[in-house]
Amino acid sequence: MTVRFVTLGCKLNFAESSALGRSLLAGGHTRAEDGEPADVCILNTCTVTDTADHKCRQALCRLRRENPDAVIVVTGCYAQLAADNLSKVPAPVTTKGWKDADYIVGNDEKFNIPELVAKISERVTERPVVLSTPIREVESFHGALSFSHVDSEDEEQHTTIADRSQRTRCFLKVQDGCNYFCTYCTIPYARGKSRNPHIAELVVEAQKAVTDGAKEIVLTGVNIADFGRSTGETFLELLQALDNMEGEYRLRIGSCEPNLLTTEIIDQVADSRHIAPHFHIPLQSGSNEVLQIMKRHYTRELFAERVAYIRKRLPYAFIGVDCMVGVRGETEAYFNDYLSFVEQLDVSQLHVFTYSERARTRMLEMDLPIVPTDERKRRSDILRRLSEQKTKAFYAANNNRELTVLWESRNAKGQMSGFSENYIRVVAAYDPEKVNTFQKITYHL
Numbered sequence: 001m002t003v004r005f006v007t008l009g010c011k012l013n014f015a016e017s018s019a020l021g022r023s024l025l026a027g028g029h030t031r032a033e034d035g036e037p038a039d040v041c042i043l044n045t046c047t048v049t050d051t052a053d054h055k056c057r058q059a060l061c062r063l064r065r066e067n068p069d070a071v072i073v074v075t076g077c078y079a080q081l082a083a084d085n086l087s088k089v090p091a092p093v094t095t096k097g098w099k100d101a102d103y104i105v106g107n108d109e110k111f112n113i114p115e116l117v118a119k120i121s122e123r124v125t126e127r128p129v130v131l132s133t134p135i136r137e138v139e140s141f142h143g144a145l146s147f148s149h150v151d152s153e154d155e156e157q158h159t160t161i162a163d164r165s166q167r168t169r170c171f172l173k174v175q176d177g178c179n180y181f182c183t184y185c186t187i188p189y190a191r192g193k194s195r196n197p198h199i200a201e202l203v204v205e206a207q208k209a210v211t212d213g214a215k216e217i218v219l220t221g222v223n224i225a226d227f228g229r230s231t232g233e234t235f236l237e238l239l240q241a242l243d244n245m246e247g248e249y250r251l252r253i254g255s256c257e258p259n260l261l262t263t264e265i266i267d268q269v270a271d272s273r274h275i276a277p278h279f280h281i282p283l284q285s286g287s288n289e290v291l292q293i294m295k296r297h298y299t300r301e302l303f304a305e306r307v308a309y310i311r312k313r314l315p316y317a318f319i320g321v322d323c324m325v326g327v328r329g330e331t332e333a334y335f336n337d338y339l340s341f342v343e344q345l346d347v348s349q350l351h352v353f354t355y356s357e358r359a360r361t362r363m364l365e366m367d368l369p370i371v372p373t374d375e376r377k378r379r380s381d382i383l384r385r386l387s388e389q390k391t392k393a394f395y396a397a398n399n400n401r402e403l404t405v406l407w408e409s410r411n412a413k414g415q416m417s418g419f420s421e422n423y424i425r426v427v428a429a430y431d432p433e434k435v436n437t438f439q440k441i442t443y444h445l
Ligand code: SF4
Pocket: 178, 179, 180, 181, 182, 185, 186, 187, 188, 222, 223, 257
């Protein structure tokens, strides 16, 4: 079979698609690139926002248009949540987009897709076939490691996944699921409970990736600093173990909840030879009242302490902060309070998300004022402009500093690019000798 992948959403999805892609290639199937006809199309979806849902439906329509005779398998978080709807309520089956999926496969069953593909001989007549179990009952953890040719932090990554020759950076799934149930979020319903493999298994996998040539490993998961629920270990212990591998490599930590980002973890990063000074911390709101509405696990004072401690130990660290705007109950006064808090924060970038009302979330049961859509947009725009200023100031602070760049293999119009340890993107003339190597440079704006 020729198989085409389209992956939407986070790096975790990306890592899982890559693992599935490798498994399919090992099973004798071949990869169809964008635009090439495929026998089987696998769409790995996201449901983090309304927009994400919409993009999934669009991607499905596009796949069907481009591959009218292919078997289409839709999996991932949107499939997990939509599978419930599809099995109980027949109406969505006929809505535009979903009618053309052959299989809808939940997040746990996703890892059986290679076996499913092996059995596929023709399109099913009674579509869609739904293969999904209640995800909150799932205890198993499915590992995933991807090698990346995508060098952006974009929320959305469309790619045809497989084992690329490019091995500079890889994403290692260290954890899955979440037990937090923030009131606006559907992810615990789509990904299940927090779970993880043993540290020893992850070290073996990461060491193999480094031995195979990977120079940067990005640790991914849903709530990665919650690591250890299944094994009684801690995220700090995981970092210490991964910091002690052999070879020349760099580690990056994915998003860490602020209440779990302890001073010991920050110290480990600061004292490490391998862990990049790069933090991604979800704030979501800078108003304590709104944080309570969201049922987040910290106050803004704790958040500010964490940022101050990072700056004390690592003055030039990149600090990216997730900010949500326009949840129910976010009055103008709360937003202004949020804004003035974020203005004071010494961080490098804001990732701004506009709240959308999501089925199943507890926020829908809250009798709180709803922020009108155009006001949500206005607030998002304000934070996005603030983000631009912060990023500019961060780059300016790094001007003329010595940084270490890891060059990636993309040759785009005679140029190559790479990232510094503190996540500054640098571009230079393409030099194949330098690809996949670290180089000290003096950074100029
Ligand atoms: S921590 Fe909150 S926002 Fe993050 S995945 Fe868990 S429930 Fe969702």
